[in-house]
Amino acid sequence: MTATSRPGRPVLLGQNQYGKAENRVVKITRDGDTHHIKDLNVSVALSGDMEDVHYSGSNANVLPTDTTKNTVYAFAKEHGIESAEQFGIHLARHFVTSQEPIHRARIRIEEYAWERIATSDANSRFIGADEVRHSFVRKGQETRLTQITYDGESWEVVSGLKDLVVMNSTNSEFWGYVKDKYTTLQEAYDRILATEVSGRWRFNWTDDEQKAPNWEKSYGQVKKHMLQAFAETYSLSLQQTLYQMGARIINNRAEIDEVRFSLPNKHHFLVDLEPFGLKNDNEVYFAADRPYGLIEATILRDGAEARIPVDLTNL
Numbered sequence: 001m002t003a004t005s006r007p008g009r010p011v012l013l014g015q016n017q018y019g020k021a022e023n024r025v026v027k028i029t030r031d032g033d034t035h036h037i038k039d040l041n042v043s044v045a046l047s048g049d050m051e052d053v054h055y056s057g058s059n060a061n062v063l064p065t066d067t068t069k070n071t072v073y074a075f076a077k078e079h080g081i082e083s084a085e086q087f088g089i090h091l092a093r094h095f096v097t098s099q100e101p102i103h104r105a106r107i108r109i110e111e112y113a114w115e116r117i118a119t120s121d122a123n124s125r126f127i128g129a130d131e132v133r134h135s136f137v138r139k140g141q142e143t144r145l146t147q148i149t150y151d152g153e154s155w156e157v158v159s160g161l162k163d164l165v166v167m168n169s170t171n172s173e174f175w176g177y178v179k180d181k182y183t184t185l186q187e188a189y190d191r192i193l194a195t196e197v198s199g200r201w202r203f204n205w206t207d208d209e210q211k212a213p214n215w216e217k218s219y220g221q222v223k224k225h226m227l228q229a230f231a232e233t234y235s236l237s238l239q240q241t242l243y244q245m246g247a248r249i250i251n252n253r254a255e256i257d258e259v260r261f262s263l264p265n266k267h268h269f270l271v272d273l274e275p276f277g278l279k280n281d282n283e284v285y286f287a288a289d290r291p292y293g294l295i296e297a298t299i300l301r302d303g304a305e306a307r308i309p310v311d312l313t314n315l
Contacts, residue, residue, distance in 0.1 A: 111146075203257070246261060
């Protein structure tokens with residue numbers, strides 16, 4: 001199709017996509033008296049033969065975004081939600097294989113975790129603990145993420161998390177850095193190291209012929225290795241800790257080829273208590289929220305290609 005043009009210069013349509021963003025779906029699985037919750041925020045983006053709708057307004061190739069929303073809810077019933085990754089794979093495959101004009105589907109999912117509320121012992125006034133398996137409290141640790149992309153031939157699955165706040169109250173130093181006339185920071189030989197982890201990891205599963213990973217187990221194991229590396233690394237810099245977190249994942253999870261972290265340094269500065277006649281022996285700190293150092297890097301398996309965007313907000 002010839003692009004709409006201005007005199008002497010064509011105006012061309014570039015990359016484009018459309019879909020329904022942030023479809024909130026909560027799936028309750030009732031296993032007798034025991035209930036299980038999956039709480040997702042699903043965003044669908046579709047691309048393909050969409051030139052006509054942009055150039056002329058013809059909707060002949062357009063699957064309504066309302067239909068994509070309905071599909072999310074119907075699939076929650078028809079397929080269930082075993083994991084965010086598997087649910088996204090079902091959706092991406094459906095959109096690409098059921099609609100000829102759609103060549104590529106990208107599904108982004110945030111998952112919000114809930115944990116079961118512990119109850120008291122049974123007595124004459126209240127429902128007993130052995131009877132209550134349907135009450136939950138929203139976890140505040142982190143938001144789980146995944147993005148599934150399918151073009152009809154190959155898959156790309158990138159999972160991750162954000163808003164995971166961690167702290168080491170010791171075993172962290174920062175000294176020996178470059179100093180110039182603007183440097184005022186004092187060297188630290190025993191400091192608090194804290195950050196809010198935003199991380200993504202790319203799986204090497206690329207097609208249906210391969211056996212897919214156990215997505216739920218993989219997420220739990222990645223988080224375990226990440227946290228253990230943070231806790232067990234005697235840190236001389238946040239960069240060193242970041243590398244160890246990524247390396248621990250790569251070395252222990254064969255299904256993952258690439259890890260990218262964005263780690264803001266949540267600074268804790270010792271408060272000067274001398275004006276009050278008090279000695280601050282690494283006990284009282286001021287938690288500064290801004291400005292903050294921002295440490296970012298990608299860790300790769302040998303021979304792997306970096307594909308996760310540098311800006312994690314774009315994923």
